[in-house]
Amino acid sequence: MAFGWIDEQAAARRRAGLVRTLRPRPADSPLLDLASNDYLGLARHPEVVAGAAAAVRTWGGGATGSRLVTGSTELHTELERELAEFCGFEAALVFSSGYAANLAAVTALAPHGALIVSDAGNHASLIDGCRLARGTTQVVAHADPEAVRKALGTHDGPAVAVSDTVFSVDGDAAPLAGLAAACREHGAGLVVDDAHGLGVLGAGGRGAPHAAGLAGADDVVVTVTLSKSLGSQGGAVLGPARVIEHLVNAARTFIFDTGLAPAAAGAALAALRLLGREPERAARAREVATGLHARLTAAGLEAVRPDAAVVSVRAPSPEEAVRWAADCRAAGLFVGCFRPPSVPDGISRLRLTARADLSEEQIERAVRVIGETRP
Helix, strand or coil: CCCHHHHHHHHHHHHHCCCCCCCCCCCCCCCEEECCCCCCCCCCCHHHHHHHHHHHHHHCCCCCCECCCCCCCHHHHHHHHHHHHHHCCCEEEEECCHHHHHHHHHHHCCCCCCEEEEECCCCHHHHHHHHHCCCEEEEECCCCHHHHHHHHCCCCCCEEEEEECECCCCCCECCHHHHHHHHHHCCCEEEEECCCCCCCCCHHHCCHHHHCCCCCCCCEEEEEECCCCCCCCCEEEEECHHHHHHHHHHCHHHHCCECCCHHHHHHHHHHHHHHHHCCHHHHHHHHHHHHHHHHHHHCCCCEECCCCCEEEEECCCHHHHHHHHHHHHHCCEEEEEECCCCCCCCCCEEEEECCCCCCHHHHHHHHHHHHHCCC
């Protein structure tokens, strides 16, 4: 029977407690949200919504084509210019998603004969970029510059190290300065995904590379998403102008994909400008994360100390993680639930996201619900 193997895989997922289910949310959910990646609370901010609406009225509902045909508007160019300036890079290129941006950066910068050194904890989009690239990938120990250095030492030719700046599962930060030093010893490039750093780390939320003193370096390329701190959708690659020009000519997820919808570009630009005026939002997101961690550990829960805005709480098993998250929802709290294969260490956990707009009362309520519903 066609696709008969799907039934076997579905049964295996059920036995392992790893079935995933779509749960459409209403426009006005009554749940306290600690699951989304809206770190700065901007997705529904009036200025961000107005930016999206204005873009739709001006440019229409869609980009109408790929960026190299009709999909590049003046709005896209404006967003790219301001995003690069904000983060401290020479140039930027906007994509339809952060996933597409990561695929572009890794595949276009690791040609045949190149070595890609990839952190074991990297996001799926970076992993898929490594799989699609024509270079050879070597996976190294998590957050270990010395392992990167050793891997680069085995190769003679073009090479890049690839890493998240903030890892999405536990919220720990990569040792960017150490990674950059290891790459420079061997003339390799550094490609980092700052999806969870932009808007949270660095001066006024300018990102983890900015905080590490790597912004604008000619051997560093950064990918970001517009769908987390900026409350919109889409992604971008930041770096030297010659690298961005290369992506325009060589990155398949740029050349062959329809451009980012104007509404998303308008919303992201409005959010970026708002963050520029209100840089304290970044510090508040970090403060909320630290407060969540302190309260959770005081309650006897095993929580990982956050380096940005992600707080991870370990669960005994995949089944109990699912049940724990469901019990939280029933008590009015929406939390993330990460299980294999989404977790590189195989340990299931609740994943909480700290938002800059959470009140102290909401933080205390969240910790209380998590503690009362623990397995």
